[in-house]
Amino acid sequence: MNEINFQQPVTKIAEELYGLHIFMLIICTIILIGVFGVMFYSLFKHRKSKGFKPANFYESTTVEIIWTIVPFIIVILMALPATKAVVAMKDTSNADLTVKVTGYQWKWGYDYVKGPGEGISFLSTLSTPRSEVNGQKPISNLYLQEVDNPLVVPVDKKIRIITTANDVVHSWYVPAFGVKQDAIPGFVRDTWFKAEKVGTYRGFCTELCGKEHAYMPVVVEVLSADDYAKWVDAQKMKMAAGADDPNKTYTMEELKKRGQQVYTSNCAVCHQPTGKGAGQFPALDGSKIANGPIAGHVNIVLHGKGAMPPWQSTLNDVEIASVITYERNTWGNHTGDILQPKQALEARNGKMPDPEAQASPPAAASAEQTAGLPASIYFETGKDTLPADANNAVQAAAAYAKAHPDTKLALSGFTDATGGADLNTDLAKKRAQAVRDALKAAGVSEDRIVLKKPESITDGTNAKEAHRVEISPAA
DSSP states (O other), X not given: OOTTSOOXXXXXXXXXXXXXXHHHHHHHHHHHHHHHHHHHHHHHHTOGGGTOOOOOXXXXXXXXXXXXXXXXXXHHHHHHHHHHHHHHHXXXXXXXXXXXXXXXXXXXXXXXXXXXXXXXXXXXXXXXXXXXXXXXXOOOTTTTOOBSSOEEEETTSOEEEEEEESXXXXXXXXXXXXXXXXXXXXXXXXXXXXXXXXXXXXXXXXXXXXXXXXXXXXXXEEEOHHHHHHHHHHHHHHHHHTOOOTTSOOOHHHHHHHHHHHXXXXXXXXXXXXSOXXXXXXXXXXXXXXXXXXXXXXXXXXXXXXXXXXXXXXSOHHHHHHHHHHHHTSTTOOOOOOOOHHHHHHHHTTOOOOHHHHHSXXXXXXXXXXXXXXXXXXXXXXXXSOOGGGHHHHHHHHHHHHHOTTOOEEEEEEEESSSOHHHHHHHHHHHHXXXXXXXXXXXXXXXXXXXXXXXXXXXXXXXXXXXXXXXXXXX
16 A cells, blocks of 8 residues: 555445546646646746736636636536546445444444345454553554454455444445445445455544544455355354353353453453553442442443443343453452343343342352352452452352362462562462361361462552452362
């Protein structure tokens, strides 16, 4: 790509636009040179110092006719090919594939609604590592131009793009295709392209849409017909294998694993991967929402509040249940609450989860389903006294031990590089011993508890993680 010119066009429309650009640039350059050339020549040739005197006249019908007709002809010469290109850009009929593109803050949603691949649906989110965005690592050549799931289309096929938005105005733009279409909430617009060359093409959201506007690139992969057919088959198999079952009762571990994926893709951009928040986006770690009544937490996730958008139309019931369970049982949050997809569905219909039901999981759920390991207990800096909120993790571990009578529990204390190494190691051991005593009091026999050698955290990403004891099944 030439930094001072258009991207290399790969569609007929883009070629026409490039041709129009060059044609109009030539006309404007000729006019510029002609007008300023005559003006400067006249100023220099007929300057006062040579004795020239200005003519004294008020009108010239001939000149007026000329400067009216000539610009009119020039405008017509420019308008005819431009009109032809605009009409062609709006001809979305007889498309081989139709894709609905939905703009979100700050990602793109793609739904294949007609043609080969019909039924495929996914979100496309920036995949540039946050360490590059935050300046912790050098940026790559694809900085802010890479996504986890690009739009995939076949070569030499007419692709109709239908655009809309979920929140604010966005704009879907791929320069190499000559395509730019606004995505407006409540409205449906369309455009099309027909890529003639296999490859990966990149664009951007070109409508200022909020804090992360620069972080929602457009990436389109154009494949051969055979490769596209293989991609469609692979996607449908992937969707079938990973289809969410809203009627299933999930374990804490299953919900947290899925919830971490949902959080990373949708929530971490504002609340940060550590849950610490940033600026106007509040922290979730230790927050009243994530540690308070679960009904309030569910209500905010579904319906939004302030700068936070509603997620009920973006995430399904399993994803809603997973991310809420994850947020309430991660970092320093240890509520022990589990939200099932059925409850998320009920919440959509106005019936919020019963706090009492959260404190006492249904009898049908086994101890294994309600106990999630590994679990972490976070201590105050320099202290080895068991914190007041440790009971949930201890009870979860005790329930796990009861459900798995042949499994031992491993206790791992953590330290960091601050202070003296010997003092830190001794403190980590004492913390692990405090957790061991709590497990014994909860009914776990001492011979089933293994105290592991303290581990050191050296990356410095989260000092709080160096103050914890982790309970996990012993290998």
